[in-house]
Amino acid sequence: MKRFMVIVMGAASLALAGCSSVPGEEVTAQASPESPAGIIARAKQLEAVGQREQAAAVLRVAVARDPGNQALRAAYGKSLIGTGALGDAEEVLARAHTPDNPDPSILVAQGVVAAQKGDQATAQAYFRRALNLRPGDPGIEANLALSLAMGGSKQEAEQMARSAAGSPGADARVRQTLAMVLSLQGKDAEAEAVYREDLPPDQAASNVSMLKKMRGPAKGRSA
Numbered sequence: 651m652k653r654f655m656v657i658v659m660g661a662a663s664l665a666l667a668g669c670s671s672v673p674g675e676e677v678t679a680q681a682s683p684e685s686p687a688g689i690i691a692r693a694k695q696l697e698a699v700g701q702r703e704q705a706a707a708v709l710r711v712a713v714a715r716d717p718g719n720q721a722l723r724a725a726y727g728k729s730l731i732g733t734g735a736l737g738d739a740e741e742v743l744a745r746a747h748t749p750d751n752p753d754p755s756i757l758v759a760q761g762v763v764a765a766q767k768g769d770q771a772t773a774q775a776y777f778r779r780a781l782n783l784r785p786g787d788p789g790i791e792a793n794l795a796l797s798l799a800m801g802g803s804k805q806e807a808e809q810m811a812r813s814a815a816g817s818p819g820a821d822a823r824v825r826q827t828l829a830m831v832l833s834l835q836g837k838d839a840e841a842e843a844v845y846r847e848d849l850p851p852d853q854a855a856s857n858v859s860m861l862k863k864m865r866g867p868a869k870g871r872s873a
Contacts (some may be wrong), residue, residue, distance in 0.1 A: 690725045702732040729760045754780040760818040770801035788817040791826035799834045807831050833861040
């Protein structure tokens with residue numbers, strides 16, 4: 651079940667970490683390659699092709715050269731989540747903003763770290779703080795829903811996931827979070843229907859089949 655949690659929280663973290671820019675740094679095609687924005691853009695390109703370790707290395711060097719740049723530090727902390735270096739990510743992210751000026755995207759990243767470490771109570775606290783700053787954000791709601799589901803609060807999780815998926819700003823990853831939450835409750839037929847909104851029927855069926863195997867027969871029930 652812990653492996654399942656890491657997989658689904660990882661999927662959610664992609665939706666979340668990518669949905670919010672870091673204040674003060676707009677990553678654009680016009681940014682100088684050596685500017686903080688340009689470095690962050692290059693790291694994102696590396697991540698997009700699966701080179702997560704290289705992306706983290708690029709950002710690590712940039713932070714060492716400019717330790718006071720919070721945008722670089724935030725990007726570095728988020729990149730470390732993708733490499734699995736959760737302890738390092740936790741430490742870097744904690745120094746990327748301050749309690750009196752919290753950044754919701756960093757709070758979410760901190761929540762993802764806690765969730766992947768299995769500390770759902772701490773994860774939910776981070777996600778709720780982020781939602782207080784950004785009410786109704788479907789990416790944050792999706793992450794909170796997954797954490798609630800993994801923590802056993804499945805009814806609240808489903809309610810939250812449905813709210814996120816019904817938002818005008820919801821994307822395919824947020825809807826797939828709803829499908830995962832539904833499957834965690836054994837509602838496989840409905841989960842497959844949600845998957846089919848964005849995926850071919852065979853892939854939707856395959857995803858549900860995989861989730862059923864990870865969930866185990868003891869957790870299943872008819873939808």
